[in-house]
Amino acid sequence: MKVAYKILLVLLLLVSISACEQTELNLQENPNAVSPEKADANFLLNSVLLKFNTFHIGLWGPTSAITRMRAMTSNTYQSQLTPPSFNGIWYDAYAALLPDINALIPLAESRGLAIHAAIAKILKAMTAMTLVDLFGDVPYEEAVQGAGALSPRPESGASIYNKALALLDEAINQLNGTKAVRPTSDFFYSGNPDRWIDLANTLKMRAFLQTRLVDNQAGAKFKAIVDGGKFINSIAKDFQFPYGNNRVNPNSRHPFYNDSYENLDGTYQSNWYMWQMAEAKGIRDPRIRFYFYRQREQYDLTDRTLYSCIHSLVPDSNARPPFYRNVDPRMPYCVATYDGYYGRDHGNGQGIPPDGPIRTVYGLYPAGGRFDDNSFEQTRGQGTQGARGEGINPIMLATFVDFMRAEAALTMGTGENARALLESGIRKSFEKVLSFVPKGNFTRQIGVDANGNPITAEVFIPKPADITNYVNHILARYDAAPDDRARLDIIVKEYLIALWGNALEAYNTMRRTCLPTQLQPNINGIKEPFPRSFLYPSDHINRNSNAQQKPDLNQPVFWDKNGASCLE
Numbered sequence: 001m002k003v004a005y006k007i008l009l010v011l012l013l014l015v016s017i018s019a020c021e022q023t024e025l026n027l028q029e030n031p032n033a034v035s036p037e038k039a040d041a042n043f044l045l046n047s048v049l050l051k052f053n054t055f056h057i058g059l060w061g062p063t064s065a066i067t068r069m070r071a072m073t074s075n076t077y078q079s080q081l082t083p084p085s086f087n088g089i090w091y092d093a094y095a096a097l098l099p100d101i102n103a104l105i106p107l108a109e110s111r112g113l114a115i116h117a118a119i120a121k122i123l124k125a126m127t128a129m130t131l132v133d134l135f136g137d138v139p140y141e142e143a144v145q146g147a148g149a150l151s152p153r154p155e156s157g158a159s160i161y162n163k164a165l166a167l168l169d170e171a172i173n174q175l176n177g178t179k180a181v182r183p184t185s186d187f188f189y190s191g192n193p194d195r196w197i198d199l200a201n202t203l204k205m206r207a208f209l210q211t212r213l214v215d216n217q218a219g220a221k222f223k224a225i226v227d228g229g230k231f232i233n234s235i236a237k238d239f240q241f242p243y244g245n246n247r248v249n250p251n252s253r254h255p256f257y258n259d260s261y262e263n264l265d266g267t268y269q270s271n272w273y274m275w276q277m278a279e280a281k282g283i284r285d286p287r288i289r290f291y292f293y294r295q296r297e298q299y300d301l302t303d304r305t306l307y308s309c310i311h312s313l314v315p316d317s318n319a320r321p322p323f324y325r326n327v328d329p330r331m332p333y334c335v336a337t338y339d340g341y342y343g344r345d346h347g348n349g350q351g352i353p354p355d356g357p358i359r360t361v362y363g364l365y366p367a368g369g370r371f372d373d374n375s376f377e378q379t380r381g382q383g384t385q386g387a388r389g390e391g392i393n394p395i396m397l398a399t400f401v402d403f404m405r406a407e408a409a410l411t412m413g414t415g416e417n418a419r420a421l422l423e424s425g426i427r428k429s430f431e432k433v434l435s436f437v438p439k440g441n442f443t444r445q446i447g448v449d450a451n452g453n454p455i456t457a458e459v460f461i462p463k464p465a466d467i468t469n470y471v472n473h474i475l476a477r478y479d480a481a482p483d484d485r486a487r488l489d490i491i492v493k494e495y496l497i498a499l500w501g502n503a504l505e506a507y508n509t510m511r512r513t514c515l516p517t518q519l520q521p522n523i524n525g526i527k528e529p530f531p532r533s534f535l536y537p538s539d540h541i542n543r544n545s546n547a548q549q550k551p552d553l554n555q556p557v558f559w560d561k562n563g564a565s566c567l568e
Contacts (some may be wrong), residue, residue, distance in 0.1 A: 041116050044104045046185035051100060052123045053241040055092040056253060056504070057393050059130070062086070063503035064270075066531055068520060069496065070503070071268035071344035073473035075524055077531050077553055079349070081323045083538035089134070090537040094128055099144045101127075114180040115193055122200050125164035125171075129150070129207060132157040133508055134559045136550075138531045151545040157558040158214075165207060168200045168451060175200075187242060194230075199239050201231040202396055209404050210411050210508060213561040219412030226414065232401050234528035235432055239396040243368060243386035253389020255499075260293075261379050261386065269343035272520035274336035274360065275492030277497060280328075283473045286462035289372040290365040290433045291500050293386075294340035296358040306358060308350040310523055323525055326519045336360075340376065342479035347522035356380070364440050365433045366391045366501040371440035379560030387439035394501045397427035403495035408483050410491070417479055422491050423471055428500035430467050437461060485515075492516045512559075516565040530567035532556040 002450055064070035074080035101124045108116035131138045140160045141151035175193040182191030189195035208215070208222040215221075225231055232239065244252030251258065260266035274292060277285040300306065304313045312319035315334040324331040335342045341360050357378050364371040368391030370379060379385060394400075402425030409418040442458040449455055474494060481487040492515040499506050510516070511532065522528070531553040541547050554564050 015100070036398075037108060039103070041104065041108050041111060041113050042183055042185045044100060044107065045116050045119065045183050048100045048104055048120055048123060049185070049187065050428065051092065051097040052127065053393055053395075055089070055097050055127065056130075056395055057241070058089050058092055059134070059504045060501075062089075063507040066429045066495070067503050067506040068270045068346055069500070069506060070273075071270045071348065071366065072346050073268055073344060073348075073349050074347040075347055076522070076526055081491055081531060081534055081553060083535045083541065083549070086135075086534055086537040087539045090540055094130060094139070094143055097127060098124065098195065101230055102144055112180060112185075114174040114178045115191055115196070116180075116183055118174040118178075119183070119186065121167045121171040121174075121197055122196060122203070125167040125200075126203055128160050128164045128167075129203070129210075130504065132160050132348060132557060133210070134534050135536060136555060139544075151543075151547070153546045161207060161211065161558075162348075165204060168204055172197055184312060190237060195237055197230055198232050199238050199396065201225050201228070202239075202401060205231060205401070205404060205567070206314065206396075208513065209412075210407055211559045212408075213512070214467050214559050219408065219414055222408050222412060223414040227406065232396060232398050234325070235398050235428060235435070238394070238398055238432070241393035241395065242392050243389055243393070245368065245390040247383045247388075252390035253383070254367045254393075256362040257369050257383075257386075257389035257391065260361035260367070260368055261389070262383055263382060265352075266359055266361035267363075269336075269341075269360050270520075271332045271334070271336040271341075271343045271345050273378075273496075274341040274343060275332040276493065278337045278341055279332075280330070281473070281477070281493075283470060285497065286466050286470060287365070287433050287497070288341075288429065289363070289460055290436060291363050292360050292381060293343065293363040293370040293372045293558055294360050294376060296340050296342065296344075297374070298339060299335065299342065306355050307334060308344070308348065308353050308355070310345075310348060310350060319524065321523070323521055327521055331518075331520060345523040346520045347524050347526065353354070364391075364437045366394055368439065371442065371457075371460075373442065373444060373460055374446065375444065375457075386441075387436070390439060390502075391436075394432075397428075397432060397498075399425050399498045400495075400502075400505060402428060403491060403498060406491045407488065407495075407509075410488050412515075418487065418491065422478060422494060423475060425493055425498060426471055426474060427467070430462065453504050472514050486508065488513060489517050511556075511562065512565060514562050520568065527568070529554050529564045532564070 062081055062085065065072040066077060072080050100118045104120045105117050128140060136157050137154040139152035140155045142149040175197050180194055205222055205225050208218040227403040243254040246252040269292060277288040279518055299315060301314045307314050309315060312322055317333055320331065320333040324333060333346065343360055361379050362369050364386060368387035368389040370386035402421045405416055406418045406421035406425065408414045409421060410418040442456060442461060444457045445454045446457055447455045476488055479492050481490060492513055494508060495509060496506050496516065533555050535550055535553065536547060541549050
């Protein structure tokens with residue numbers, strides 16, 4: 001009897017263990033995780049908005065280097081734009097952002113949260129078009145499907161653009177007249193459906209301008225939105241991410257500020273871009289004091305250890321290489337100007353000398369750094385200087401839209417006045433930049449007047465007359481231009497200045513227009529085609545059996561029909 005009892009206990013124990021094992025094996029969800037149907041839509045939207053900004057601001061590195069908005073510190077495009085360098089952008093889009101967006105849309109729609117769902121669709125559309133703009137054909141429908149598509153196949157860029165435009169139309173229809181509850185976590189537009197409609201329409205305008213070389217109806221589509229008036233046409237509608245000034249837990253400051261105002265040397269700025277603002281046009285752009293902060297008033301041309309000029313030991317305009325002079329006899333070499341604007345020339349990949357204390361760094365706009373008030377102090381101050389990082393990521397601003405409309409007027413026959421839009425775009429840019437004045441400190445005394453009254457650094461803030469003088473100078477050059485291409489060149493150069501902080505739109509514009517002229521050539525004398533698209537990230541190539549790497553950087557995206565010689 002005892003033996004039988006023991007056998008029964010053993011059998012019961014085995015059955016119990018087997019049942020537990022089956023239960024564990026059948027458990028498909030983490031009991032400690034929040035299931036999708038129980039997720040808070042506001043928290044999920046907050047995650048989407050933050051991850052979208054992370055994705056967008058991450059584009060600055062590669063796009064700013066090749067557009068000369070920031071110095072390219074590799075010898076060639078090929079060495080600058082390597083496949084591993086795009087792993088972060090790919091991760092931000094496909095592993096972080098798009099899964100959250102795809103989870104939010106059905107969740108929000110099932111709960112009648114039309115605004116939440118529409119926002120997600122707008123951001124998905126913009127992300128998808130941006131991936132096409134950068135890489136060409138990319139995964140879309142099969143992307144982020146998990147086990148259902150471990151190796152998602154690429155789709156054509158044209159197809160993805162069409163699907164993105166359809167998403168934007170869906171979002172606009174959901175937002176029109178909606179009475180849905182507004183999100184509590186929308187730090188872009190506070191859940192205002194009209195502002196999100198403005199953005200959606202603006203993104204459609206952007207897509208139509210982008211595809212003007214492959215769609216003969218693009219101009220009419222663009223004009224229809226302009227005529228409707230519901231797009232980003234004032235600074236109050238700007239689509240921008242606001243950074244804070246918190247240093248730790250969390251660090252909410254602008255990445256540019258983290259770059260230049262802690263304890264490391266700031267990124268090398270572009271000598272060509274600073275020269276465009278300082279001297280190239282025959283008038284100094286008043287915005288330069290907001291964009292850049294000079295740590296040195298002038299250069300010690302006897303200290304050869306400070307510089308990396310390639311063709312000379314110290315900055316010397318007489319050492320400017322002949323291929324610089326062939327582009328423009330005034331082309332900056334080694335320094336942008338001799339009154340303190342010091343960065344690097346395009347393609348200077350030499351070693352790093354001890355030049356951190358003399359480099360020009362990011363300024364007040366949009367980084368939340370220091371306004372250049374001729375104080376010429378070092379910026380490695382443990383995050384205590386300037387606006388302490390309280391800047392913005394300028395994703396789509398009204399000033400950008402004016403320049404887009406000016407280009408469309410010259411190239412697509414929209415019937416608008418390109419000259420008037422050029423002026424409007426410049427003035428809106430000044431308005432935007434000057435909105436940062438309250439964040440700066442301009443009370444430092446810099447001298448006294450004839451009566452002994454103190455003069456403060458406020459004298460460096462542009463006055464209305466300064467802005468008018470600048471605008472009139474540009475318009476006079478526009479009026480003197482011999483043809484539409486020369487006029488478009490002026491528009492594009494002014495657009496690049498207004499785009500400071502957003503090089504994605506600069507990269508798109510340059511490929512679309514083959515402008516601006518007189519770009520600084522590679523300092524090493526290397527001639528290579530301007531990159532038509534980026535190589536696929538190494539993670540994507542190594543882990544996706546359906547992925548195939550491009551042969552080089554000369555593969556155009558579907559809307560780019562300008563040819564390999566464009567911007568060569």
